[in-house]
Amino acid sequence: MLQHDVLVVGAGLAGMRAALAAKQAGANVAIISKVTPVRSHSNAAQGGINAALTDRGDDWKEHAYETVKGSDYLGDQDAIEILSQDAGRAVIELEHMGVVFSRGPDGLLGTRRFGGQQRARTFFVADITGQAMLHVLFEQLLKSGITLYEEWFVTSLVMEDGQCRGVVALEIKSGKLELITSPAVVLATGGCGRIYEPSTNGLIVTGDGMALAYKAGAPLMDMEMVQYHPTTLKQNGILITEAARGEGGYLLNGKGERFMDKYAPSMKELASRDVVSRSEQTEINEGRGVNGCVLLDLRHLGRQVIETKLAYINEVALDYLGISLAEAPIPIRPGMHYMMGGIKTDVHGATRVPGLYAAGETACVSVHGANRLGANSLLDTVVFGRRAGDASAAYAKERGHKNVSEAFVADEEARIKGILARSTDGDSVAKIRLEMGQVMNDNISVFRHEEGMKKAQTTIRRLKERYARVGVQNKGKVFNTGLIFSLELGYMLDVAETIAAGALARKESRGAHARVDMPDRDDANFLKHALVFRTESGPRIDWLPVTMTQWQPQKRVY
Amino acid sequence: MQITLRVKRYNPEAPEERRSWTQDYKVDVPEDSTVLDSLIQVREYVDDSLSLRCSCRGAICGSCAMRVNGHAALGCKSKVQKLLGKDNVIAVEPMGNQPVIKDLVVDMTVFWDKIRQVQPWLQPQGPEPEAEYVAPNEAMQHLVGVMGCIMCGACVSDCTVLEVDKNFIGPAALAKAYRFVADPRDGHAKDRLGLYNKAGGIWDCTRCFECVQVCPKGVAPMDRIMALRDQAIDAGFIGSYGARHAEAFASSVEHSGTVNEMSLVVNTFGMFNLPKLLGLLPLAIRAGYKRKMPPLFHKPVEGIAGVRRIFHKAEEQQKAARG
Amino acid sequence: MKFAFYPGCVSRGGCPELYPSVLAVAHRFGIELDEIVGASCTGAGVLQEKNRFLGDSLNARTFAMAERMGLPIMTICSTCQGVMAQAHQRLRDEAYRAQVNEVLKEEGLEYKGTVEVKHMLWVLAEDIGVEEVRRKVVRPLSGLRVAPFYGCYIVRPSGPLGYDEHPERAESLERVIEAVGATVADFPGKTRCCGFPILTINEPASMRMVAKHTLEAKEHGADCMVTPCPLCHLNLDGQQPKAAMAASQDIDLPILHLPQLVGLALGLDSNVLGLGRHIQTTYSVLMKVGVQVH
Numbered sequence A: 001m002l003q004h005d006v007l008v009v010g011a012g013l014a015g016m017r018a019a020l021a022a023k024q025a026g027a028n029v030a031i032i033s034k035v036t037p038v039r040s041h042s043n044a045a046q047g048g049i050n051a052a053l054t055d056r057g058d059d060w061k062e063h064a065y066e067t068v069k070g071s072d073y074l075g076d077q078d079a080i081e082i083l084s085q086d087a088g089r090a091v092i093e094l095e096h097m098g099v100v101f102s103r104g105p106d107g108l109l110g111t112r113r114f115g116g117q118q119r120a121r122t123f124f125v126a127d128i129t130g131q132a133m134l135h136v137l138f139e140q141l142l143k144s145g146i147t148l149y150e151e152w153f154v155t156s157l158v159m160e161d162g163q164c165r166g167v168v169a170l171e172i173k174s175g176k177l178e179l180i181t182s183p184a185v186v187l188a189t190g191g192c193g194r195i196y197e198p199s200t201n202g203l204i205v206t207g208d209g210m211a212l213a214y215k216a217g218a219p220l221m222d223m224e225m226v227q228y229h230p231t232t233l234k235q236n237g238i239l240i241t242e243a244a245r246g247e248g249g250y251l252l253n254g255k256g257e258r259f260m261d262k263y264a265p266s267m268k269e270l271a272s273r274d275v276v277s278r279s280e281q282t283e284i285n286e287g288r289g290v291n292g293c294v295l296l297d298l299r300h301l302g303r304q305v306i307e308t309k310l311a312y313i314n315e316v317a318l319d320y321l322g323i324s325l326a327e328a329p330i331p332i333r334p335g336m337h338y339m340m341g342g343i344k345t346d347v348h349g350a351t352r353v354p355g356l357y358a359a360g361e362t363a364c365v366s367v368h369g370a371n372r373l374g375a376n377s378l379l380d381t382v383v384f385g386r387r388a389g390d391a392s393a394a395y396a397k398e399r400g401h402k403n404v405s406e407a408f409v410a411d412e413e414a415r416i417k418g419i420l421a422r423s424t425d426g427d428s429v430a431k432i433r434l435e436m437g438q439v440m441n442d443n444i445s446v447f448r449h450e451e452g453m454k455k456a457q458t459t460i461r462r463l464k465e466r467y468a469r470v471g472v473q474n475k476g477k478v479f480n481t482g483l484i485f486s487l488e489l490g491y492m493l494d495v496a497e498t499i500a501a502g503a504l505a506r507k508e509s510r511g512a513h514a515r516v517d518m519p520d521r522d523d524a525n526f527l528k529h530a531l532v533f534r535t536e537s538g539p540r541i542d543w544l545p546v547t548m549t550q551w552q553p554q555k556r557v558y
Numbered sequence B: 001m002q003i004t005l006r007v008k009r010y011n012p013e014a015p016e017e018r019r020s021w022t023q024d025y026k027v028d029v030p031e032d033s034t035v036l037d038s039l040i041q042v043r044e045y046v047d048d049s050l051s052l053r054c055s056c057r058g059a060i061c062g063s064c065a066m067r068v069n070g071h072a073a074l075g076c077k078s079k080v081q082k083l084l085g086k087d088n089v090i091a092v093e094p095m096g097n098q099p100v101i102k103d104l105v106v107d108m109t110v111f112w113d114k115i116r117q118v119q120p121w122l123q124p125q126g127p128e129p130e131a132e133y134v135a136p137n138e139a140m141q142h143l144v145g146v147m148g149c150i151m152c153g154a155c156v157s158d159c160t161v162l163e164v165d166k167n168f169i170g171p172a173a174l175a176k177a178y179r180f181v182a183d184p185r186d187g188h189a190k191d192r193l194g195l196y197n198k199a200g201g202i203w204d205c206t207r208c209f210e211c212v213q214v215c216p217k218g219v220a221p222m223d224r225i226m227a228l229r230d231q232a233i234d235a236g237f238i239g240s241y242g243a244r245h246a247e248a249f250a251s252s253v254e255h256s257g258t259v260n261e262m263s264l265v266v267n268t269f270g271m272f273n274l275p276k277l278l279g280l281l282p283l284a285i286r287a288g289y290k291r292k293m294p295p296l297f298h299k300p301v302e303g304i305a306g307v308r309r310i311f312h313k314a315e316e317q318q319k320a321a322r323g
Numbered sequence C: 001m002k003f004a005f006y007p008g009c010v011s012r013g014g015c016p017e018l019y020p021s022v023l024a025v026a027h028r029f030g031i032e033l034d035e036i037v038g039a040s041c042t043g044a045g046v047l048q049e050k051n052r053f054l055g056d057s058l059n060a061r062t063f064a065m066a067e068r069m070g071l072p073i074m075t076i077c078s079t080c081q082g083v084m085a086q087a088h089q090r091l092r093d094e095a096y097r098a099q100v101n102e103v104l105k106e107e108g109l110e111y112k113g114t115v116e117v118k119h120m121l122w123v124l125a126e127d128i129g130v131e132e133v134r135r136k137v138v139r140p141l142s143g144l145r146v147a148p149f150y151g152c153y154i155v156r157p158s159g160p161l162g163y164d165e166h167p168e169r170a171e172s173l174e175r176v177i178e179a180v181g182a183t184v185a186d187f188p189g190k191t192r193c194c195g196f197p198i199l200t201i202n203e204p205a206s207m208r209m210v211a212k213h214t215l216e217a218k219e220h221g222a223d224c225m226v227t228p229c230p231l232c233h234l235n236l237d238g239q240q241p242k243a244a245m246a247a248s249q250d251i252d253l254p255i256l257h258l259p260q261l262v263g264l265a266l267g268l269d270s271n272v273l274g275l276g277r278h279i280q281t282t283y284s285v286l287m288k289v290g291v292q293v294h
């Protein structure tokens, strides 16, 4: 049996930062990831990380206020204060670890502007910020000697007496199931973007941690808050960073008009993401688009800026559209991108299940509320990752180890055998996944209405029934990716159901949740978080007040 | 568009004689598909037993390196249309130089061991500043080019030296090594260069350009290795045969405008390194007999004074550029 | 057809048989070769390790000399070709060219960026054309199975070498082999490294490369191997006995320079082609194509 004080599930930014913190606190730490750490989806973050550095004349309170406003007042203000107050330290720490942040002519860290913020406070590494951070944290992980279970897939949490005591995981290479026990488990499994089709998220982003926690009895929160990013490629959903607009790019409709003038006269293209996505969708819906898209025009930035600061997206445009950004505008449209919602945690990453912690996109602290500001998520992963690492190490120390029955493994073995034994006639994991992705993207997206959301809910229920009957062709043990997809689909269906439940329960429009049938924000009744609990008969909704410190809700204008 | 993916498969759980085989998958894919899109289509709708790694579909996670039509590439960066051979066939195999686990999935343990070998973390010297390190943006920009490496393994797959010498640290790890040597914040450049100067290190690369050609991110590992060589010599590591060969080569060109293989050999091994020189003797004797010996002394080219002037100016310019 | 001829160092140093065979073959095709007098070494990639600017300056000097002659350059070595092509590519950038020209000024030279650099292989396959090669054949090498071995620098990096505009270059050697009536013995190692650059540094690895490629070629039925790179020849031929010893296996694979193979088919005298001057005897090849050996 494998035993550790702290077991971190997920080796993206949040997971690695948590593991490093727990290790520093003296715990015996292991990190487990279904892919090699540097394959994690944090890689894909392009634009940057926010921080208000005081020695640059910036003020964390401004950052906090803009985050609150961006969240459409659904963010918890105590958590947001922690986030923005700790940001400067976090960015400097990353720099010291080795992240090659871009600099100004004075050799100090340079910034660019991002959406929803008046000031340039986004620190960046060209347009590969996530990759640069992820690889540097991985370097630190190698240095630390933390145990790494690489390409191990967590299939379930070990729950005893209402406490989380470890995980059962599948070593993908051998197909062996193993029990790993630890008094504290940190879930840092990232988002759940693949529930949607298309999505900017990688194929591995399947909401595993959310589903695991949900099943273990921890509530999910604000699951209806699904962010659509304003600039994604139509054909495969790949993201074009907000930095393109931060550097000065324009959005044009089919008539060549900079339409954001109309919707956000002061901040234009750099209004909050929900605002920009809705504006684009309106242009498209009202017939001023181009083949279901609008245009992103960067030509005026010049080759130099494009090739140094936006090199990766230029590569993407060349690879997938055959267009150089310096030469022509590219068609883009809103696409599913990020989960504001997730496993409900306190500001130390603790979920409501003892021994179970969460951080990163999988968690909901909540700092993003109903709409996340660009470049606040990377910040979230390192700030709250570290806090979860600290807290879990302290918890583990206090509780100590308990013996856990090997029966958990036998149960999982039986379950997996069951999946492999099911028939593959007619139906398939891929078909169910595609139907799920489409129904979610059609109905719980930029604009929503009751009927559509109901349709999504019933479809997901039907798909769950089909899922329970479908098997996989591959019966082998070694690197059985067919089996992994099947398990991931199970997770996604559970999470999709909570998204639909949250969306139907929130009878107002707020942030990313824009209902055409209820277009107004309703602070009197819905300035509160939706908690989703699992019950035998399906998701149950409960409400939780929003924590407010200094900022009262106001009308949101950009 | 109808295409055939000719996939080299491997299943370690099958009986010995049926473990590896080649399988043709005919699929109908949109014109702008990548090889990865097509493989995913196979995996989802034809045969889910086909194992491969992939995630981002945007050439950033480094999961999907494989050999496409004989050369290492990212599946998600390889457009089907550009690759179609006779009868619309595209050949897909796992990467080379790494053991296959199943189908297109290779074991990258050794890859990571070699990354570890170069001490891949920043080692600043002196006390940490309170704020950020002050560093020129150009230096950081330059590093971004190397940090662009996504650790996909394509360069390692096609490295010609790794094919015959497992001891070689290899292109990806050495590019990573360069990233620290070139980082103005790192305080251990010299120790690092000493480490990379050892056998299996920077001098073992044959400059074959395979890694430059296949790297999907423009990291150009070979160029980084060459930069490490130059810096190693600069830092005083001049004892290796590689360093001596490079110096002997340069002085031959400086002296005569051309290279003289005999003097290269003698200068590389040293006039009194009898074992090495004798080792080359069978060749020398046979070559002499065949009237193939290069002349021992060779005349400088016409206009050698000009060559030398250029030589010195370029050397000075480089020195000046480095400060 | 006329070229500014750049023979490189090895064709008169380690592989003295190459130079005369090039001249003889060129003559048969009516290719006029006007040697660039006073040209320096390209740097062979070694000088570039130390100082790329230096390498580029020396090559720009050669380019400027050819430009003055008003002729495209013909090379006869994959390494020379590759190194020149890379320099050529970098010198397309005007600012960089100006910087290099600053160094050339004192020599009374200026490179304007107009020169073309072509390996003899491409001259045969593209300018002369395989059809013409076929027409000139008087002694078809039928029955001879020839393994092509390109040499790294004539295939990589493909951009500067013009493969985007000339994708057919990837099979130029095969096409010439077929044009002279021989059969291609294709094998996986044909575009790999011969191992020469690490001969003095990591000899065992270098020997394994020689053994691997030659043995693999034989497995694929080759009677001999042909290469457009004299440096590859130095290793594949010159070190073959040692490689065989290291591999504890006989190899005995004759390695021909490109013009030697073509020259045989043109009916040129084997002595002119220097076929007796190799380490690994070419006797079996001559027998096979019916050449009297005296």
Ligand SMILES: Cc1cc2nc3c(=O)[nH]c(=O)nc-3n(C[C@H](O)[C@H](O)[C@H](O)COP(=O)(O)OP(=O)(O)OC[C@H]3O[C@@H](n4cnc5c(N)ncnc54)[C@H](O)[C@@H]3O)c2cc1C
Pocket: A009, A010, A011, A012, A013, A014, A015, A032, A033, A034, A035, A037, A040, A041, A042, A043, A044, A045, A046, A047, A048, A049, A129, A130, A152, A153, A154, A155, A188, A189, A190, A191, A200, A201, A202, A205, A208, A209, A239, A337, A338, A359, A360, A361, A362, A374, A375, A376, A377, A378, A379, A381
């Ligand atoms: C295209 C794109 C661009 C973005 N750009 C920005 C930006 O510019 N700025 C910004 O702030 N944010 C950005 N974001 C958001 C941000 O990148 C992510 O929210 C953040 O990186 C998530 O990090 P994470 O550590 O929570 O999860 P991830 O990096 O996704 O890591 C999840 C980890 O969990 C592991 N895991 C999951 N399930 C299991 C399981 N069952 N068993 C074992 N391991 C498991 C995975 O292997 C992985 O290691 C972007 C997101 C995308 C998709």
Ligand code: SF4
Pocket: B155, B158, B159, B160, B161, B162, B170, B171, B204, B205, B206, B207, B208, B209, B210, B211, B212, B221, B222, B225
């Ligand atoms: S250039 Fe060097 S490192 Fe790169 S593939 Fe060739 S031998 Fe390997």
Ligand code: SF4
Pocket: B148, B149, B150, B151, B152, B153, B154, B155, B156, B171, B172, B175, B214, B215, B216, B217, B218, B219, B220, B221
């Ligand atoms: S250097 Fe290039 S090919 Fe090699 S691992 Fe990095 S990205 Fe891949």
Ligand code: FES
Pocket: B036, B054, B055, B056, B057, B058, B059, B060, B061, B062, B063, B064, B065, B074, B075, B076, B077
């Ligand atoms: S899928 Fe990520 S690199 Fe290809």
